[in-house]
Amino acid sequence: MRFNVRRGTGDNGRRYLHIHGDEPTARDVLNTHMNTHAGIAYLIDSSTRIVTIEGLKIDPNRLFSRIGAEKSLRTQNPGVTSFDHVLAFLDQHRENLVRHLEPQHGNLLFALHNNRAYSVTEEIEQSDEVSIKEPSRPREFFLCTDSRDFSVLRQSPYNVVYQNRKPTEDDGSLSRLAAKRGFRYVNLECAVGAYDAQLERVRWLDDHLK
Ligand SMILES: [Zn+2]
Numbered sequence: 780m781r782f783n784v785r786r787g788t789g790d791n792g793r794r795y796l797h798i799h800g801d802e803p804t805a806r807d808v809l810n811t812h813m814n815t816h817a818g819i820a821y822l823i824d825s826s827t828r829i830v831t832i833e834g835l836k837i838d839p840n841r842l843f844s845r846i847g848a849e850k851s852l853r854t855q856n857p858g859v860t861s862f863d864h865v866l867a868f869l870d871q872h873r874e875n876l877v878r879h880l881e882p883q884h885g886n887l888l889f890a891l892h893n894n895r896a897y898s899v900t901e902e903i904e905q906s907d908e909v910s911i912k913e914p915s916r917p918r919e920f921f922l923c924t925d926s927r928d929f930s931v932l933r934q935s936p937y938n939v940v941y942q943n944r945k946p947t948e949d950d951g952s953l954s955r956l957a958a959k960r961g962f963r964y965v966n967l968e969c970a971v972g973a974y975d976a977q978l979e980r981v982r983w984l985d986d987h988l989k
Pocket residue numbers: 798799802891892893
């Protein structure tokens with residue numbers, strides 16, 4: 780699993796992430812954004828959602844814990860019975876990756892995604908608070924895990940959900956990692972192909988969340 784690293788106009792501690800290779804609009808938006816904004820962006824060097832590590836398939840947004848990684852490996856590699864060598868490899872390298880992605884100076888990690896079927900309606904029930912300003916655009920929404928970030932994002936003209944529940948299960952995703960480590964994390968979902976809408980929301984966040 781390799782990342783292309785884009786340094787912005789300075790480093791304010793903000794980190795950006797594009798982790799699913801089959802979400803090209805988010806990649807394009809992030810590349811454009813970094814031309815004029817500060818922080819460091821990590822863009823996965825893959826054209827597919829699932830990546831291969833040590834010969835086995837895994838969702839890259841499920842490897843941030845050993846438990847989550849094992850679940851994803853079981854799902855993605857039917858018939859394979861032992862994952863010990865991949866799990867050991869991940870245990871050895873996970874901390875290094877996290878060190879790069881972890882925001883600095885109290886700043887936040889901002890992950891950009893695109894969807895094809897998924898929408899905010901699936902997140903409402905498991906959210907602590909929601910602000911749905913664009914009910915006709917359910918595929919475009921922010922998900923945040925810090926209450927102060929929510930208090931700002933809810934003033935935007937966009938859809939936002941806030942989730943800060945104690946997770947019942949560790950799925951190995953970045954939002955769980957952020958909760959565990961106590962750093963700010965915001966996820967932006969937009970329909971694949973909605974380039975202008977996604978760039979507009981990324982800029983709104985950067986202008987309003989410091
Ligand atoms: Zn994604």
